[in-house]
Amino acid sequence: MSGGFILVVDDEPAICDMICTSLEMAGYQTRKAANGQIALQMIFNEQPDLAILDWMMPMMSGIELTTRIKRDPLTAEIPIILLTARSVEEDKIRGLEAGADDYVVKPFSPRELTARVKAVLRRSGKGNEDSNLTAGTMVLSPDEQVCRIDNETVSMGPKELKLLEFFMRHPNRVFSRGQLLDRVWGGNVYIDERTVDVHIRRLRKAITMNDHERMIQTVRGSGYRFSCDI
């Protein structure tokens, strides 16, 4: 399943499609974005494992996009590959300075791109293995889709598991109900924000053992936060 989730950003649909197709043939999951604005939002909402950005784009250049992604601690860890039109040393340097992890010079062969992708993913340790998330005596295994506390399997619905996984990936940080809807529910939904409350409630109920529900803290007026230390 999770060979890796990759966001491809290019203003030329043809190129975008070509890249996506070859990546999908290589076993990756992909998503397209036509410009920087959309890309920024998708990166935020969907937390891809890797982003491939074209250097030259209207509105927002790949390098500016890179800068923004790397500036936000919430997305800074996402590896980035830049596509440059020419092989200019200066571009490479500016790209790497902005925080890109690799760059590919256009035109390139699909095989070359997937090779780079594989390399970057391996390097950044985000490869296939979703290593287990742990907080104290609680362990969540995305692979097995299971959460254990003190080695006891905790039963909860899939949505609660997703929610918990998201929280464990971003501990100590407050998320508004809207952000959680975006990122756990998957964006383009219009759902009553109070629904989040209910799922928080269900999640808390599920992990009641040893007071673990106190890890899910509510921040009045702002949202919820996951705190590792109980």
Place this chain on the structure above:
Amino acid sequence: MSGGFILVVDDEPAICDMICTSLEMAGYQTRKAANGQIALQMIFNEQPDLAILDWMMPMMSGIELTTRIKRDPLTAEIPIILLTARSVEEDKIRGLEAGADDYVVKPFSPRELTARVKAVLRRSGKGNEDSNLTAGTMVLSPDEQVCRIDNETVSMGPKELKLLEFFMRHPNRVFSRGQLLDRVWGGNVYIDERTVDVHIRRLRKAITMNDHERMIQTVRGSGYRFSCDI
């Protein structure tokens, strides 16, 4: 959230709107003013992090406005970007002489403007980065919505946290109750100004440890000020 609070001053509503829209898309908070008179008042009252002024305006030109803003110590620190119609060297010089921090020649692309805004804000140290705010042994993390003194979490209400955050972003500067209502409460409210006193009181009470409450100083007849050094 608080990517920065920007005042846009232009007598042409269309341009004003266009600028505001693109700034908002870039994550800034904006406010419009149609002429110099209004602008002057808003700058005074709301203490934006940056002001964008059109050069050519009826009543009061951008450069005159700049001069006035920079003359008043209460607003002198606010960075200013001027919009000039032509790329005339003389205009640039006059603008910078008056104290503007940057200038953009019309017509300009939204991207160019936001780039300048970003640059000016970064230069003046008021950037986007929600990095932690610190004053002595006190640290406020907007991400985590938490304030710590000597690594001890300080408990306070959300309004007090907002208030403290605002103060820490503008240290050593006096704010009237009205200004605080505008910026911390969010403007369009009609609330008794004395309410601010009560929240100041609550904030002080919250950070009493190690005399930190002395950082919030009252300036009789004017308002309150946050001083980094106790």
Place this chain on the structure above:
DNA sequence: CGCAGGTGTCACAAAAATGTCACAATACAA
């Protein structure tokens, strides 16, 4: 088709935050 679990929504209960007031304390000017 009927069932079972998962989801979203609702109504009401509970809790926390907020704004206002009355009065005390303090600073400032005459």
Place this chain on the structure above:
DNA sequence: TTGTATTGTGACATTTTTGTGACACCTGCG
């Protein structure tokens, strides 16, 4: 020093936000 204006403080009613249980609606499955 006295008087006046301004600010500090604690208490309280109101408003806002969140917790919680119940319920109806899907959706996949036997």
